[in-house]
Amino acid sequence: MFKQIALCTIMFGWISGWGGTISYESLTMQPTKAEAAATTYYVATNGDDRANGTLTAPWKTLQHAANQAQPGSTIYVRGGVYRQQLHITRSGNAQQGAITFTRYKQEQPILDGTGLAVDGLQGMVGIDNASYITIDGLEIRNYATSQSGHVPAGISVIGAGGTIRLLNNHIHHIANTANPQGEELSGRDAHGIAVYGTKAPAALHHLTISGNELDHLVLGSSESIALNGNVTDFEVTNNRVHDNDNIGIDAIGFEGTAPDSAYDAVRNGRIVGNTVFNITSNRNPSYGRNLPNNSNGAAGIYVDGGRNIVIERNRSYSNDIGIEIASEHKGKSTSGITARSNVVYNNRYTGIGIGGYDTERGLATDCIIMNNTLVGNDTLSNEPGNGAGQLLIQYGTSRNVIQNNILSASATGVLIYNEYSSNGNRLDYNLYDTPGGADEAWWTWKGIVYENLSAFQKASKQEQHARFANPLFRNAKAGDYRLRPGSPAIDSGLIDTKRIGTLDMAGQPRVSGKAVNRGAYE
Template sequence: MLRIFRRSAIVLGLIVLSGCSGASDTPLSVQAPPEAKPQYAQRTAPAPKSSAAPQPDKANTYYVAVDGADSNQGTIDSPWKTLQHAADLAEPGTRVYIRGGVYHQKLQISKGGSKDAGPVIFAGYPNETAVLDGEGLPVDGLEGMVEIHQASYVTIQQLEIRNYKTASLGDIPAGIYIHGSGKDLSVLNNRIHSIANTATPEGDGLTGRDAHGIAVYGTEAKEALQGLIIDGNEVYDLVLGSSEALVVNGNVDTFEITNNIVHDSDNIGIDLIGFEGTAGDERVDQARNGTVQGNVVYGISSNLNPSYGKPVPNDSHAAGGIYIDGGRSILVEQNRLYDNDIGLELASEHKGRLTRDITVKNNLIYHNRLTGIAMGGYDEERGGTSDSIIESNTLYKNDLLGDGNGQLYLQANLSGNVITRNIIVAGDSGVMISNEYTSNSNNTLGSNLYYTESGADQAFWVWKKKEYPGFAFYQRDTGNDSSSQFADPQFRDAARDDFRLKPGFPVVTGKPAGANP
């Protein structure tokens, strides 16, 4: 089995298998975002929908244009030239429209809006493309093309942010970087791409070569970042080194990461992190109380990332589409994860620390290379995963590498987790679950539907380091999945990524059996 480390049609057809009518032709699920096309090879998404029509000029509405001047009045007919000039003059309730064009400028926001007056909004002008281009701009430490520090009530929307790059170890470019504390911050309908750190890694390769598309760091121990919304963005074509395309790290409490498309990057897609010392106080150093919903993540792989070893390809296959590393109390639902190294990972990289209280349900996870869902520490000296629920997901023909990690890869230090009512279909390896560790207790599996085309006797499970060929043998000797079935789920057309269920699909009833010791 491979070690996992981080620095390691539109209708999904996901279904709760208990109490459903076998005659129904209607999938009991929610559709993926309209932008999520079923074609496996798709690599781009449509431009975000335009925002509402601009309001007439008034005291708190201003404009920036490439041919403007900061000595102007900031009106639509007399626009300013620089984003920073607008940010410096903005008051609560200010809306700044950025006209179409290319701006070789950074934007730093350190004062925002208010609950009563409303947010400060920086928005691309409707039906025009405002591009913030970082080509040739310096990167100093962790720095964003757009940066929000210690501010509340700020919205960034409808911008294209691109070409912010460095070849320097220790400098970290980000498309959008939010840090400190604050509340009610929104990142909406932006397109962020071509952000890169191309430095040559030294030593083991994992230190100092980093970049982000969107980075949120709650760095204040006494006050959390709260009320964060990241919705409708496309984030892609990133050279990340040991970092992540979209990350929420540290003292961040209450967030929504919804309807984003994250793709074609050389490390983790969406990452929710705890216990890295970001907030300075481990009691609050966790991304927590959040929702990750309706996202599409694909083309995420560390195989061509020299931070994971040279030469490339390096066969690391360690990057997850969605990774919860030390996060707590998070709902992950209705996401579509495919063509990644790992579809979804729930783990902790820090000894004695747990990712916990995660609910993963109604996700479609298919054609990922290493495994569909990985849980637990990647060795006994790491943390683990506890008190989490994996329910009503469809896992289809992951483990494309054929290394035996299966559809579910259960690692070290797992306790109190429930895996139930999932559709789990293995590919050529036939491996459903791989669990090569014995440091796991009080986990419950039941009411799942298993299938592989080669038949029940050719299906394969590994439980606490022991191999179980055949479904009946696995059920009898482990006590797991006594209420589960082995049957063809009868997808409409899985070859075309249509995972709706045909009439007469099998139904698994009953509740999961008692916890396995």
């Protein structure tokens, strides 16, 4: 069975140096009267830090602007390439507004890290124990190291603080290419965006990461977007995360990032409306030199130790794993996670995985997997009956509810794979389908294989309202998994208003009249 390495290895002791769709407009800061009256500054590649920072006499460095900025200041960065970093320690406030770094009109400022040093966990843009900060519309690229134990990031947010918004940035070609000796390349890490809540009880809170694109990152054993430690009340929305060599979006706990274990978990947040694709650990040497180049261990969206998080209306495809809800720490539980109205397809290992990947890992409890559409995942083998299926139930799962989903198998015909007997989950109202029809369908439940739905229902005492039928997608070959008229998924789901949410994948009302569909679309 599947075996991951520990994916999140950056510990608090390493941190040195600096220490369907939602509208973007709804998350973009609207200036208050105080902000409108606040000072506006400009930075340009041909500027001079001895100037006064106006449009006609701009400053040259972003750091000089950061050192001068006051609450409510807006720093417009003119187009061009800046081979410089930005370290923010000053805060805005609720009365006067945020300190904002943003591009000027349609010009594109580029922060290029070529040749710049990396010291510990360090971002090209670093926000250190600050609040009311907005970073909007920057391109950040080419920040890399070949030294083990140093962690480059496009943007890092460290310590405690709140009301921080990272909007519409393009972060790419951030890399750690260290090559230490040994079977596994520990200490080989990088991030696109790293959020590390390293204090307690003071948290990093009210954080918005929206509209960003993160691609072509060489991450080693780390993540494209990582939220780790004492982080609460966050939104990760409408980002495009793709073509990276490890996890796309990760909410992490139990790693010792926060100094008090009671606060050491990402919690109370939303991961909504993101598009995540081509995320794979294949050919990533941090997964072990002796593994063949097909480790398939990287999830598009991963919760490892987080709690009370909604994963909703995301599109996750062509990754190793579509969505994973797990805990890598023995005896510790990921809990209260709701994954609903997501479209998850063509992922190599499985569509949605829940639970620890072996008996030495942690638990997944009190989670909801509802109204998702899982199609054609489990593509590693074409051999019938051999695969991890659309839904992989792993070790240490209990009190989880799995309802109203559409599970349409790949060529393997495997729908659910569960080899562990310690399984106290509840399944019902799911719709199943396979390319080969009912005669080529497999459910593995507590280590026993069942080859038809009725046998699975009888043995498991689950799925009393399940159906096996073609869901009648509009155009599955084109990735359009909306339902055609006459689909058996229409109006046949369980209405559970506390769990299903208010909107479907397309942003339409989830409940229509007195009925609800199975799957991600109404």
